[in-house]
Amino acid sequence: MPTPTDAASTQPAEAASFSASDNPVIKFVDVEKRFGDNIVLKDLNFEVAQGERVTLIGPSGSGKTTILRLVMTLEELTGGYIYIDGQPLTHENRDGKRVPVSKKDQKKLRTRIGMVFQQFNLFPNMTVLQNIIEAPIHVLGQSQKDAIAKAHSLLEQVGLPDKADAHPSSLSGGQQQRVAIARALAMDPEILLLDEVTSALDPEVVDDVLNILRQVADTTNVTMLIVTHEMGFARDVSHKVMMFDGGHVVEEGHPDKIFTNPEQERTRKFLSAVLGH
Amino acid sequence: MEFFEDWPRYFEVAINWSDRLLAGLWTTVQLTLFGGILAFVIAITLGLLAGSPNGWLRIPARILIEFFRGISLVVLLFWLMFVLPQIWMRNPDLPFRDLVYNTFLLGVIALGLNYGAYGAEAVRASLTTVASGQWEATTALSMSWPHKMRRVIFPQAWALMLPSLSNLWIHLLKGSAIAYIMPFVSDFTAELNQLRRPTDIWFSHAFVGLVVYFILALILTLFMQALEARAKHKLGRGPSLREILSPAPKAIPTEAPATARSAEPKNMAGPGGPSNSTPAGGVR
Numbered sequence: 001m002p003t004p005t006d007a008a009s010t011q012p013a014e015a016a017s018f019s020a021s022d023n024p025v026i027k028f029v030d031v032e033k034r035f036g037d038n039i040v041l042k043d044l045n046f047e048v049a050q051g052e053r054v055t056l057i058g059p060s061g062s063g064k065t066t067i068l069r070l071v072m073t074l075e076e077l078t079g080g081y082i083y084i085d086g087q088p089l090t091h092e093n094r095d096g097k098r099v100p101v102s103k104k105d106q107k108k109l110r111t112r113i114g115m116v117f118q119q120f121n122l123f124p125n126m127t128v129l130q131n132i133i134e135a136p137i138h139v140l141g142q143s144q145k146d147a148i149a150k151a152h153s154l155l156e157q158v159g160l161p162d163k164a165d166a167h168p169s170s171l172s173g174g175q176q177q178r179v180a181i182a183r184a185l186a187m188d189p190e191i192l193l194l195d196e197v198t199s200a201l202d203p204e205v206v207d208d209v210l211n212i213l214r215q216v217a218d219t220t221n222v223t224m225l226i227v228t229h230e231m232g233f234a235r236d237v238s239h240k241v242m243m244f245d246g247g248h249v250v251e252e253g254h255p256d257k258i259f260t261n262p263e264q265e266r267t268r269k270f271l272s273a274v275l276g277h
Numbered sequence: 278m279e280f281f282e283d284w285p286r287y288f289e290v291a292i293n294w295s296d297r298l299l300a301g302l303w304t305t306v307q308l309t310l311f312g313g314i315l316a317f318v319i320a321i322t323l324g325l326l327a328g329s330p331n332g333w334l335r336i337p338a339r340i341l342i343e344f345f346r347g348i349s350l351v352v353l354l355f356w357l358m359f360v361l362p363q364i365w366m367r368n369p370d371l372p373f374r375d376l377v378y379n380t381f382l383l384g385v386i387a388l389g390l391n392y393g394a395y396g397a398e399a400v401r402a403s404l405t406t407v408a409s410g411q412w413e414a415t416t417a418l419s420m421s422w423p424h425k426m427r428r429v430i431f432p433q434a435w436a437l438m439l440p441s442l443s444n445l446w447i448h449l450l451k452g453s454a455i456a457y458i459m460p461f462v463s464d465f466t467a468e469l470n471q472l473r474r475p476t477d478i479w480f481s482h483a484f485v486g487l488v489v490y491f492i493l494a495l496i497l498t499l500f501m502q503a504l505e506a507r508a509k510h511k512l513g514r515g516p517s518l519r520e521i522l523s524p525a526p527k528a529i530p531t532e533a534p535a536t537a538r539s540a541e542p543k544n545m546a547g548p549g550g551p552s553n554s555t556p557a558g559g560v561r
Binding site: 072073074107110111113114115117119121122123124125126134135138139167168169170183184187 | 408410411413414416417418419420421424428429432433511512513514
């Protein structure tokens with residue numbers, strides 16, 4: 001894993017142009033998430049711009065994964081608002097009242113969001129190809145022919161062109177995760193959520209999966225929200241890194257700055273722990 | 278011993294009555310099949326409704342499940358056979374008159390309701406047992422509830438619910454013996470009972486009854502195990518249908534009678550023959 005000091009910065013120059021004034025694709029306003037009495041996130045405000053790639057780092061239990069799950073509507077938002085492309089995802093503020101949005105609007109908005117999970121979550125009752133084309137055909141209404149052609153090109157992209165008819169159970173973890181990436185990309189998401197996508201993989205296949213994601217980052221304009229413990233990857237692909245602890249943003253900024261010269265002691269301690277120096 | 282010397286004579290009586298016994302057996306098979314089909318439909322319907330996130334669907338389903346699961350099959354049959362007709366007797370103009378006097382149909386309905394309510398719990402439990410990651414993946418792909426259920430969740434739950442449904446179907450088969458209290462329906466147990474009374478020879482009849490119910494249960498078990506092997510194979514687990522022909526004992530329903538449990542592996546070895554004597558895990 002490249003250390004922060006020796007990694008050549010591949011940051012695109014336009015990184016600095018992402019600012020709060022751009023139309024944010026994701027906007028958190030006073031977000032609060034509690035499980036019972038346990039407050040995981042409180043008064044969380046941040047924005048992610050179109051095409052921006054943001055990595056969330058921090059110790060486990062700091063609420064990073066919860067943020068991704070809130071955007072994917074896998075968790076119920078207990079306070080505040082999340083806006084996707086300016087539209088409320090779960091609740092809207094109507095004259096100061098917090099009103100739930102209609103299920104229909106939420107579903108429509110949700111099709112713009114894709115997610116890749118730590119545990120892959122491929123459907124075991126379907127072949128690789130069926131896994132990829134199921135939602136494009138039945139949710140987006142694509143024709144079978146188009147969906148299959150797209151699936152084959154995605155499988156090529158993730159390096160598994162000959163696995164279309166394989167069953168997920170016959171694939172290795174790394175291969176399953178690559179199929180899961182292809183499945184998420186087949187929906188043409190505007191926003192891609194990556195939830196510790198390499199944490200369940202054998203060390204030797206982690207780089208394969210990360211390289212595919214680097215390539216996706218280089219060749220598409222998809223907005224990414226990433227939770228990872230792979231700091232080299234985070235530094236390569238992200239425009240912004242946010243350090244979380246205890247449900248709060250401790251520090252945020254350009255990866256070069258966060259990884260080489262963090263302002264906060266908490267960030268420094270966390271990084272030296274995960275980077276092992 | 279005199280008892281054993283008389284054996285052939287005992288069975289002669291049973292054979293002389295074979296027409297009646299076969300007719301009773303046919304009734305039992307029909308009750309088991311039609312009752313099983315109705316129970317299956319009720320189990321799937323109520324099980325899906327009880328697992329629905331919508332309270333307007335879930336709560337009525339739960340009430341129905343708890344009610345029909347909680348009442349005794351015998352009492353339910355008494356109501357359908359003897360109480361229900363009273364209402365129609367006093368009000369001859371009510372519709373569905375033929376239905377109310379069709380005791381066979383009422384028997385099928387009673388079996389279907391009672392065992393269907395049990396089955397609904399198995400269906401609902403299997404749905405919740407499907408890994409949460411699978412549910413989340415369907416949400417991440419924006420699948421609608423019917424879509425995710427039909428294409429992703431149910432096919433996985435199906436493999437999980439089959440052992441329970443198999444168990445219940447065998448219970449239903451044996452529960453169908455209660456049909457002997459039903460007027461105008463002579464099932465196998467009723468015929469055996471008829472045979473016992475005038476002849477005063479109980480042993481052969483009881484023995485025939487034991488063996489016949491066991492064989493029927495065995496057929497159901499083998500059929501359901503074939504379905505289960507097929508369902509698992511589709512999920513990429515377990516080899517194929519060949520597995521059920523192997524001699525290794527599979528998980529036998531825990532509430533099956535002791536006779537079924539001990540004899541099962543031996544009988545299962547039969548149809549397989551020597552070529553199939555590889556153990557269950559053997560890959561060929």
